[in-house]
Amino acid sequence: MVDVGDRDVATTGLSDPDRGREPAERSAPREPEPRRGLGVQLLRVGVSLVVPVVAFLVLWWATDLLRDAEANRIIVVGVALLIGVLGVFGLYIGMDRVVNRLPARAQDAVRPFVFIGPALVILSVYLLYPTVNTTILSFRDANGEGFVGLDNYVDVFTQEQTQQALVNSLLWVIIVPLLAVAIGLGFAVLADRLGKRAEAVSKSFIFLPMAISFVGASIVWRFIYNFRPEGFGEQIGLLNGIWTGLGNEPVAWLLQEPWNNFYLMVIMIWLQTGFAMVILSAAIKSVPDEILEAARIDGANEFQVFWRVTVPSIASSVVVVTTTIVITVWKVFDIVFVMTGGEFGTSVVAERMVTEFFIFQNDGKGAALAVILLLAIVPLMVVNVRRFQEQEATR
Amino acid sequence: MTTTAVPPETRAEPDIATISPPPKQSWWRSLAQNWPVKLVVLVIVVIWIVPTLGVLISSFRPPDDVNASGWWSVLPDIWNTDWTLVNYDDVLSSEGFGNSFLNSLAVTIPATVIPITIAAFAAYAFAWMEFPGRQWIFVGVVALLVIPLQMSLIPLLRIYTTIDLNGTFLAVWLAHTGFGLPLAIYLLRNYIGSLPSSIIESAQIDGASHFQIFTQLVVPLSVPVLASFAIFQFLWVWNDLLIALVFLGGERQVRVVTQALAELNGSRGQAWHLLTAGAFITMALPLAVFFSLQRFFVRGLTAGSVKG
Numbered sequence: 018m019v020d021v022g023d024r025d026v027a028t029t030g031l032s033d034p035d036r037g038r039e040p041a042e043r044s045a046p047r048e049p050e051p052r053r054g055l056g057v058q059l060l061r062v063g064v065s066l067v068v069p070v071v072a073f074l075v076l077w078w079a080t081d082l083l084r085d086a087e088a089n090r091i092i093v094v095g096v097a098l099l100i101g102v103l104g105v106f107g108l109y110i111g112m113d114r115v116v117n118r119l120p121a122r123a124q125d126a127v128r129p130f131v132f133i134g135p136a137l138v139i140l141s142v143y144l145l146y147p148t149v150n151t152t153i154l155s156f157r158d159a160n161g162e163g164f165v166g167l168d169n170y171v172d173v174f175t176q177e178q179t180q181q182a183l184v185n186s187l188l189w190v191i192i193v194p195l196l197a198v199a200i201g202l203g204f205a206v207l208a209d210r211l212g213k214r215a216e217a218v219s220k221s222f223i224f225l226p227m228a229i230s231f232v233g234a235s236i237v238w239r240f241i242y243n244f245r246p247e248g249f250g251e252q253i254g255l256l257n258g259i260w261t262g263l264g265n266e267p268v269a270w271l272l273q274e275p276w277n278n279f280y281l282m283v284i285m286i287w288l289q290t291g292f293a294m295v296i297l298s299a300a301i302k303s304v305p306d307e308i309l310e311a312a313r314i315d316g317a318n319e320f321q322v323f324w325r326v327t328v329p330s331i332a333s334s335v336v337v338v339t340t341t342i343v344i345t346v347w348k349v350f351d352i353v354f355v356m357t358g359g360e361f362g363t364s365v366v367a368e369r370m371v372t373e374f375f376i377f378q379n380d381g382k383g384a385a386l387a388v389i390l391l392l393a394i395v396p397l398m399v400v401n402v403r404r405f406q407e408q409e410a411t412r
Numbered sequence: 413m414t415t416t417a418v419p420p421e422t423r424a425e426p427d428i429a430t431i432s433p434p435p436k437q438s439w440w441r442s443l444a445q446n447w448p449v450k451l452v453v454l455v456i457v458v459i460w461i462v463p464t465l466g467v468l469i470s471s472f473r474p475p476d477d478v479n480a481s482g483w484w485s486v487l488p489d490i491w492n493t494d495w496t497l498v499n500y501d502d503v504l505s506s507e508g509f510g511n512s513f514l515n516s517l518a519v520t521i522p523a524t525v526i527p528i529t530i531a532a533f534a535a536y537a538f539a540w541m542e543f544p545g546r547q548w549i550f551v552g553v554v555a556l557l558v559i560p561l562q563m564s565l566i567p568l569l570r571i572y573t574t575i576d577l578n579g580t581f582l583a584v585w586l587a588h589t590g591f592g593l594p595l596a597i598y599l600l601r602n603y604i605g606s607l608p609s610s611i612i613e614s615a616q617i618d619g620a621s622h623f624q625i626f627t628q629l630v631v632p633l634s635v636p637v638l639a640s641f642a643i644f645q646f647l648w649v650w651n652d653l654l655i656a657l658v659f660l661g662g663e664r665q666v667r668v669v670t671q672a673l674a675e676l677n678g679s680r681g682q683a684w685h686l687l688t689a690g691a692f693i694t695m696a697l698p699l700a701v702f703f704s705l706q707r708f709f710v711r712g713l714t715a716g717s718v719k720g
Binding site: 091093094097098100101102105106109113126128129130132133135136137139140142143144145146147148150151154161200204207208210211215219221222223225226227228229230231232233235236237238239240241243250251252253254255258287290348350351354355367370371374375380383384386387388390391394395398399402 | 446449450452453454456457460461462463464466467470478479480481482483484514515517518521522523525526529530531533534536537538541542543546549553554556557558559560562563564565566567568570571581582585586587589590591593594597622623626647650651652653654657658670673674677681684687688690691694695698699701702706
């Protein structure tokens, strides 16, 4: 329909998001702002709400069919895919058809709400309302009924198990990002000095664990830490294989309080180092060679060049990587859940939250833990979004 | 074990310093001078792949062998070892991983397509359509990035229980959509908003409607960012355990691969021939995505640094 001309515009990348504001504003005078009566306002709210709700009911009815436990699994999955994928396209096409039948004046006013309506409805139901509701629940009892004031929070900070979870989480968010960033940075610097091919291959091996789920990674590492008491056969866990090979008694690594916490953190370090490495590697490569050369000519040795020139230049990336890993680590639940179930002094806040709410059915305390999770994340996320915005603006 | 990475780097510096104003050197000499760097890189790479390698090797060994000796014992004589697919056969059929794999597909594909579609429409509206409160609503959406999904679990489970939606694919699709939307809208809005306004305007002058401009112009131009987010979301959903656990429930019929693996780990925690094969089945698809679409993959993950 429309000749795009230069397809390369796509590669101009992300830039100042505000640039997009101009044309719409400029085009506004072209079509004089129509007077909007109450009817149009109601229509707006109507399409934002009613259409997604209707779509939801249709989808719901369809999944009812899918609940038939006797049905052939391949057929069920096929139908689910069709409904899920085509349903969402159909929703927008249908809504566009409906809007096209409105009077021309109403069309322009209503159409933006057709475009953002479904997003706003879902965000309200899945994030906005639950946030308010969880906050309220955190002041209520286990069933979410009676008001108990700050009792849940007091419990969290005074009961031994949650206290331990808080301390452990604190250790996690200090140790894991520190080591992941240190190893990732070190590796990025070293790999940078290899040939192009060797660099790419070695980096992809470090990055590969990023594709693996926390559950999968937990199994991988439970196998490493596997323990058999002496006399119950050969050690099949790698760590005990090496340990006994050195002439020691086998060790039940995951039962060694408090060190078992560190053994679980190793899994997270293994997973996150690749992320740190990729971002920091890109940052290191963007430091201009002239600056490095100038420093060398001025007599700086490589060690000084790294600490005085490279590190300050990539400081912003280091901050982003660190905060991102801190947030990921703070919310980690799967690793502890799969490895130890929070036993043996390894509980962490996010795991505790699920245990309280899902296993012990204590909604109040679970909600209080969720609020604590949120409050700790807010400042970090603000830093991240700001930095991200700056980066995008300079690209 | 892993802490050894940083100190060697500093030890390697003097060698590199002598290379850096590069005079003509024969290749073997530069190879020799670079050896500390290469050695350290090699050591780290080996440490990083050995855990996965152990699982891969064990999953192809006969069950009795897996439980009788360490997987590394096959290494000296790797061509003369018995290899078998029996573990995969067991796990896929009797442990139900085959079923779970299908369920994972049925959860993951719509849970990727739905948020992208919804976010793309919204992002277009935020970037190119005129309506009251546009900036403020967008700021509100970005603010939702900070909310961890744990905040939503309890109220959502209550809603789902009330309307009897628990344990359905729809429940999980919509949950993943809700949790993925702020990031998706944010990323897509940044990208779509930076498309040249001249293209959009000339299309408008040609009489194209917003719907046409969106589907025929903006979507094709936004393929890179759509692909990056799609991969990020796909891996996020495929690898998720928490949302599946809470909203899909533990029934064998509907559970996804991560649930199947966690359950196998709980019920048969020492059946390493099954656990290793099961772990590899859950990893297979993400690893395939990783190797085939590495460029988008990296972009998607780095963009995902602002997911709440």
